[in-house]
Amino acid sequence: MLPFDAERLQRAMRAHNADVILATTRHNVRYLTGGYYLSFYARAPQFGGGQYLSVVGIPAAHPESAFYIGRQDGVLNEQDYIEAFGPFWITDRRWITRGPSMSAAAAANAAQVLNEKGLGGGTIAVESSFLPADAFEALRSGLPDASFINATPILGELRAVKRPAELERLRQVHHVTAQAIRAVLTEGRPELTTRQIAGMVRRRIEERGAGFLYVFTNVGPGFLRAPSSMPWGRERPMHVDAGAEMDEYIADIARMGSIGAPPALAMDLFTACLDAQERIRGAVAAGLPCRDLWRIGTEAVTAGRWGRYGRFLAHGLGMVSHEPPEVSEQSRGTLEPSMVLSIETEYLHPDAGHIKSEDTVVVTPTGNEGLGDVARDWCTVPAA
Numbered sequence: 001m002l003p004f005d006a007e008r009l010q011r012a013m014r015a016h017n018a019d020v021i022l023a024t025t026r027h028n029v030r031y032l033t034g035g036y037y038l039s040f041y042a043r044a045p046q047f048g049g050g051q052y053l054s055v056v057g058i059p060a061a062h063p064e065s066a067f068y069i070g071r072q073d074g075v076l077n078e079q080d081y082i083e084a085f086g087p088f089w090i091t092d093r094r095w096i097t098r099g100p101s102m103s104a105a106a107a108a109n110a111a112q113v114l115n116e117k118g119l120g121g122g123t124i125a126v127e128s129s130f131l132p133a134d135a136f137e138a139l140r141s142g143l144p145d146a147s148f149i150n151a152t153p154i155l156g157e158l159r160a161v162k163r164p165a166e167l168e169r170l171r172q173v174h175h176v177t178a179q180a181i182r183a184v185l186t187e188g189r190p191e192l193t194t195r196q197i198a199g200m201v202r203r204r205i206e207e208r209g210a211g212f213l214y215v216f217t218n219v220g221p222g223f224l225r226a227p228s229s230m231p232w233g234r235e236r237p238m239h240v241d242a243g244a245e246m247d248e249y250i251a252d253i254a255r256m257g258s259i260g261a262p263p264a265l266a267m268d269l270f271t272a273c274l275d276a277q278e279r280i281r282g283a284v285a286a287g288l289p290c291r292d293l294w295r296i297g298t299e300a301v302t303a304g305r306w307g308r309y310g311r312f313l314a315h316g317l318g319m320v321s322h323e324p325p326e327v328s329e330q331s332r333g334t335l336e337p338s339m340v341l342s343i344e345t346e347y348l349h350p351d352a353g354h355i356k357s358e359d360t361v362v363v364t365p366t367g368n369e370g371l372g373d374v375a376r377d378w379c380t381v382p383a384a
Contacts, residue, residue, distance in 0.1 A: 006063040024130065055069040066092070071096055159318055171372065176244065193229050311347070341361055
């Protein structure tokens with residue numbers, strides 16, 4: 001069995017008139033292979049004067065006849081890594097050796113394979129936003145009769161509906177991230193700067209087994225969210241918005257806290273955030289047009305007393321932040337079961353700062369389920 005929805009991929013490729021797709025990014029290679037990526041280059045593809053590039057090539061007409069291109073030479077034998085990984089569904093494997101440009105060599109090899117298969121004159125979907133220039137030049141040189149399109153929307157559409165194992169990984173990384181943020185907030189002291197808070201968030205995420213991605217920290221009033229020398233202080237709202245990953249799957253969570261009682265204004269704005277979250281989540285279900293969700297969310301944060309300070313954003317989340325489904329006024333898509341959405345409700349008030357709540361949900365046939373609904377309340381740390 002293929003480790004992805006082949007029919008969904010074929011539909012997306014037909015919609016874009018793609019005959020073949022060439023996946024070259026780490027996350028898409030892992031997705032299409034069922035979890036494999038050469039671990040030697042998992043964090044740093046740069047090598048010598050170029051970079052490592054692996055390729056998964058999938059013809060639209062026959063996804064099961066896919067091919068894989070990796071590195072095999074006297075120094076590093078990728079076949080050994082594949083065998084250690086376990087069952088690897090792609091049997092047509094081709095190899096490049098270490099050289100001045102492994103990315104160009106991989107692309108030239110892919111062009112040769114496509115010509116062998118009689119696909120060299122078709123429409124080839126490549127990850128154009130991520131493909132090295134020398135690799136693209138090698139493809140164009142080796143496939144002079146081909147036309148090239150962007151594979152990113154095709155692969156995004158494929159990944160938009162999550163499998164059970166993906167949802168479990170997303171659930172784990174969101175729980176870990178929420179717990180890490182709460183631990184840092186409860187450890188807060190007035191003299192700690194937002195830069196120190198950011199460092200603590202990173203450590204708490206990593207000690208829980210996740211990979212740190214980023215953190216925004218804000219102490220109100222004011223809207224600076226970059227880690228700085230600004231101290232937290234007493235009775236000032238602290239906003240922590242952090243991202244983490246586990247096996248490529250990403251969490252994106254925002255929480256609030258204060259040392260001592262928070263200002264009444266900040267609590268009013270936070271309550272408005274939570275109320276908007278509940279209204280939006282009450283509407284999220286399979287079959288809801290994405291443009292309707294945009295309208296519901298925008299109305300939820302802009303209605304009421306603080307509406308002119310409100311802002312709403314919802315975006316897909318999985319192996320990529322802001323992947324499909326797209327939620328905007330112009331969206332043409334519809335929510336489907338097992339799609340995942342990050343929902344952001346926030347108020348930027350000059351006298352309170354950046355007050356925000358952000359959580360992630362998975363769409364179900366009749367509603368939605370929270371992923372990481374942990375410690376969503378305001379964290380008040382007793383003042384010394």
